[in-house]
Amino acid sequence: MKINGTHYRSLWWDEDQSVLMIIDQRWLPHEFRIQPVATLDEFATAIVEMRVRGAPLIGATAAYGMALAADLDPSDNALKAAWEQLNATRPTAINLRWALNRCMETLTPLPEEDRAKAALKLAHAIADEDVEINRRIGTYGLTLIRDIAAKKPAGEPVRLLTHCNAGWIATVDWGTATSPMYQAHDAGIPIHVWVDETRPRNQGALTAWELGSHGISHSYITDNAGGHLMQHGQVDLVITGTDRTTRQGDVCNKIGTYLKALAAHDNGVPFYVALPSPTIDWTVTDGVAEIPIEDRDSREVSHVQGVLDGGDIGLAQVTPEGTNCGNPAFDVTPNRLVTGLITERGICDASATGLAALFPDLIRKAG
Numbered sequence: 001m002k003i004n005g006t007h008y009r010s011l012w013w014d015e016d017q018s019v020l021m022i023i024d025q026r027w028l029p030h031e032f033r034i035q036p037v038a039t040l041d042e043f044a045t046a047i048v049e050m051r052v053r054g055a056p057l058i059g060a061t062a063a064y065g066m067a068l069a070a071d072l073d074p075s076d077n078a079l080k081a082a083w084e085q086l087n088a089t090r091p092t093a094i095n096l097r098w099a100l101n102r103c104m105e106t107l108t109p110l111p112e113e114d115r116a117k118a119a120l121k122l123a124h125a126i127a128d129e130d131v132e133i134n135r136r137i138g139t140y141g142l143t144l145i146r147d148i149a150a151k152k153p154a155g156e157p158v159r160l161l162t163h164c165n166a167g168w169i170a171t172v173d174w175g176t177a178t179s180p181m182y183q184a185h186d187a188g189i190p191i192h193v194w195v196d197e198t199r200p201r202n203q204g205a206l207t208a209w210e211l212g213s214h215g216i217s218h219s220y221i222t223d224n225a226g227g228h229l230m231q232h233g234q235v236d237l238v239i240t241g242t243d244r245t246t247r248q249g250d251v252c253n254k255i256g257t258y259l260k261a262l263a264a265h266d267n268g269v270p271f272y273v274a275l276p277s278p279t280i281d282w283t284v285t286d287g288v289a290e291i292p293i294e295d296r297d298s299r300e301v302s303h304v305q306g307v308l309d310g311g312d313i314g315l316a317q318v319t320p321e322g323t324n325c326g327n328p329a330f331d332v333t334p335n336r337l338v339t340g341l342i343t344e345r346g347i348c349d350a351s352a353t354g355l356a357a358l359f360p361d362l363i364r365k366a367g
């Protein structure tokens with residue numbers, strides 16, 4: 001999407017330097033910094049430190065990491081070591097393992113001398129496919145927004161609520177949850193987006209930055225405001241992203257998503273999840289019982305990052321010194337609370353049969 005009129009993807013390959021370039025998201029929305037990722041350790045660090053973040057973007061980054069690994073040493077042992085190092089970076093978003101496994105399946109049958117070229121080609125393909133998947137999710141999600149708009153007096157905005165950042169910078173482009181919003185706005189449908197702050201890392205600020213750059217009306221709200229807004233009829237539709245969705249449609253996403261789904265259910269507000277197929281974990285059935293939840297540094301809870309009065313970016317401590325903090329980074333919304341899944345092949349029920357009807361080929365492949 002565009003920043004000040006220039007189109008960017010959230011990562012791209014620099015042909016001249018033969019290196020991956022990323023937008024370092026630690027500094028957004030306050031500073032736009034681009035950086036190269038040139039070693040395997042830098043790839044791992046970029047994912048661990050959330051310089052790149054969001055399930056689809058983590059997957060695409062890992063694919064470029066495997067391309068670098070294959071260039072440095074294309075042997076089976078070296079590729080396996082790179083797989084291990086990258087797979088250990090973040091435990092919840094399944095796109096990481098999906099991309100790493102796809103690289104291994106493609107590269108290991110090839111002669112070693114062909115692997116580097118094939119790995120880079122595959123990384124480009126994974127990045128391009130992500131863009132197309134998200135564009136398609138947007139066209140299906142747009143139909144939901146259009147239907148709601150059709151029942152409203154002309155000019156009255158469709159009010160959406162989203163949690164975390166499932167926007168273009170969490171993917172290669174378009175975003176998942178935001179893609180329908182961009183496409184609705186571009187189609188001239190008036191929308192207003194309630195953007196959850198999403199403590200502790202405030203990914204909502206990234207969403208606000210994205211929507212603002214695209215001219216979409218939005219309000220940044222505290223994480224606890226959504227239920228109140230729903231009770232007062234001010235939310236027409238919730239759309240979130242997901243880091244891993246099970247074969248029966250349980251949705252793991254940023255911590256706090258479950259509470260939004262409960263509030264939506266209690267108030268009869270449709271709760272949809274934008275789901276690219278690489279985010280489906282066909283090996284997992286019960287999300288609450290089986291999905292590993294990342295436990296992050298307590299400093300993300302005890303401190304908040306922002307722009308200080310002098311203009312520098314800095315940290316402020318919000319808790320008493322020495323306070324014990326807990327920081328589970330994701331939660332699971334059981335399928336019974338999810339109205340539907342917006343995928344690149346259409347919208348389906350959050351159920352085993354719904355997903356099986358859209359993705360029979362992927363189920364067969366997963367065994």
Ligand SMILES: CSC[C@@H](O)[C@@H](O)C(=O)COP(=O)(O)O
Pocket residue numbers: 053054055056093163164165166167170171175176177203240241242243253254329
């Ligand atoms: C299209 S991104 C979908 C999810 O990855 C997103 O909602 C999310 O939870 C991101 O978590 P993060 O910890 O910022 O990587």
